[in-house]
Amino acid sequence: MLELVYTTEWSRPRGHPSRYFFAVVHYVVFRFAITKFNLPTPGRESDEELAEILKAEAK
Numbered sequence: 001m002l003e004l005v006y007t008t009e010w011s012r013p014r015g016h017p018s019r020y021f022f023a024v025v026h027y028v029v030f031r032f033a034i035t036k037f038n039l040p041t042p043g044r045e046s047d048e049e050l051a052e053i054l055k056a057e058a059k
Helices: 002-007 018-036 047-058
Strands: none
Touching: none
C-alpha cells in the first residue's frame, strides 16, 4: 500500500515553477503589510502585553 502512495504522480516533489514566484510574492507582501501597519501577529506582542501575560502566569 505504501508503495502505491510513494509512486503516484502527486507525491513527487515537482511542481509548476511559478509556485516559487508566488511564494516570494506572498512573503514580501505580507512582510511589508505586517511591518508597515504594525499588524499584531503571534510572537509580536508589545512589552506591556508580554508583562501582563507573565504576571498572569506567575499567579
